[in-house]
Amino acid sequence: MTAPLPKRIIKETERLQSEPVPGISAQPHDDNARYFDVMVEGPGGSCYEGGIFNLELFLPDDYPMCPPRIRFLTRIYHPNIDRLGRICLDVLKNNWSPALQIRTILLSIQALLGAPNPEDPLNEAVAKQWKENQPEAIRTAREWTKLYAQKK
């Protein structure tokens, strides 16, 4: 039933294990090599610092011509991430290039945690708060990080 795994995915997976990116891990499922459990640490100095965020990542059949599908599983207060954990990130949409990789995408997501962009919101309510009362928004993000994103 399953087609042989493309060389590209095998290589990427190998490299993710042999040269892991600091603060990021991606582990393929035993029964589905296209499905990854992802963990991203909140970047230092950001309001997500100290948080450990779980995501799920799936490589569709047409990967790498199409971007991987990624979603936050851990609740997070961020203007570019909605309540379902979907992420608004240009490289996951229009600016996707087949030359990009899982690791580069995960690094972009980590960078997005360090630099929220309320001008291009996915979560209108959070973005509004971010623009109108940034200190309050940051406080909430910290609280949520403590509340939901701690190592179990």
Added chain:
Amino acid sequence: MDSDDEGGFNSAASSIELDEEMSSSVDFDSDVELDDYQEDETAFEATAKDLAPRRKAYEVEYRVYSPKDIQAQQDDQVAEVANLLEQPPEATAILLRHVRWNKERLIEQYMDAQEELLDKAGLGQDISKNPPRLQVIDGFCCDICCEDTPGLESFAMNCGHRFCVDCYRQYLVQKIKGEGEAARIKCPGDGCNKIIDAKSLDLLVPTELTERYNELLMRTYVDDKENLKWCPAPNCVYAVECGVKKRDLNKIVPSVHCDCKHAFCFGCTLADHQPCPCVLVKKWLKKCEDDSETANWISANTKECPKCHSTIEKNGGCNHMTCRKCKNEFCWMCMGVWSEHGTSWYNCNRFEEKSGSDARDAQAKSRQSLERYLHYYNRYANHEQSAKLDKDIFHKTEKKMTLLQSSSGMSWIEVQFLEAASQALQQCRQTLKWTYAFAYYLARNNQTAIFEDNQKDLEMAVENLSEMFEKSTDQLAGLKVEMMDKTTYCMRRRVILLDDTAKNLKEQTWEFIVDMV
């Protein structure tokens, strides 16, 4: 609002119109024959008139193009500009698409800042020195598929982002087939803005996709040009060229007829809405859609009974309401129980008399406004509905024509009057429909009165013809002459109405009750 000289617009139209009319002088399908007045047939004076272009005020110059024509047009422009810029046609095509086919702007930018322009358009350095080709490079490993088999063919533009041919092709398939992109496909390299030029695409696009690719390129060409539009009819492949600019749309309704027979407005691409200008059409449709008038009236003039919640309409000035359903007596103004209003039983004492009369005024006004709207809307909707019914009849016309042939012994040619009548009904209903939307926005004055007279004339003629058309086959044969006359008459009344309206629109003498924005 705009000081556009109509002189320029008209003269441009008439110069082309002349050769168009000459080449199509035996075109029986064109409207021209129907626009002819019988008066014109008087021998001598007619000659001079016949030679001069005769375009009605509501007609615009336009041309219909097939996909082939559009391709040729595109190629011509590329060739012309390529010559001027001394750039290869592939690069020129990219440049023209980059500036959305604005030739003048391209030449200007090219002269001012050539390198910057080339860079922005995704051309970088001159591609003529380095024609695209597939290469086999020792030790190459494709970043997309991780393949490194010796002898693997690969491709890169001069940005240096090299991938294997298979990956490049798959990438293009995804872009063209999956995302419908064509004119501005970028290099697959991460963050690279270089646009893949036509020559490279020729080399890389799989043959089964070239048709789709060219189709998409053509789409962008038409989409980019202000004077070109696709015919909105489903599955129609033609495009129409028309010189009417957006800013002219309050002065003219640019109706065009595609070769597929669909008549539409070049301004807004809705179905032909002559004589009503686009902006009023938009307002009217919106009004009909949200039905705000009706809703406003209902909210101003009905309330729920505070006891049983059935809807009650207030129709008199008295505030003492009795619910028809539960017989609850209450005060319209404060919704309070009527018995609590004590001795001042005539007026609610919790409100001043003034506010009561204001409310009554507002109610009368809103009812009047609703009635006015409904007056026009009902007629508009009636013609829309009838046109739909006539259309069904139009489909049955052929059957009718066959029946008539066998019952009366007439030839196919001799029963054509039915088809003519059917078409006239369609067209006139469409026109009438929009005259009501138009009239709704007209201020009351003498000009409006003349318009409504014309409208009434046409309407009566149409209803007459419609009635004849419905007659049974055995009666139709005897009605032939009368129907032909009526058909001609209808079409003539239509022309008069449209011409007159369009003239006044062009001269901006209509007075509207809304802002024309």
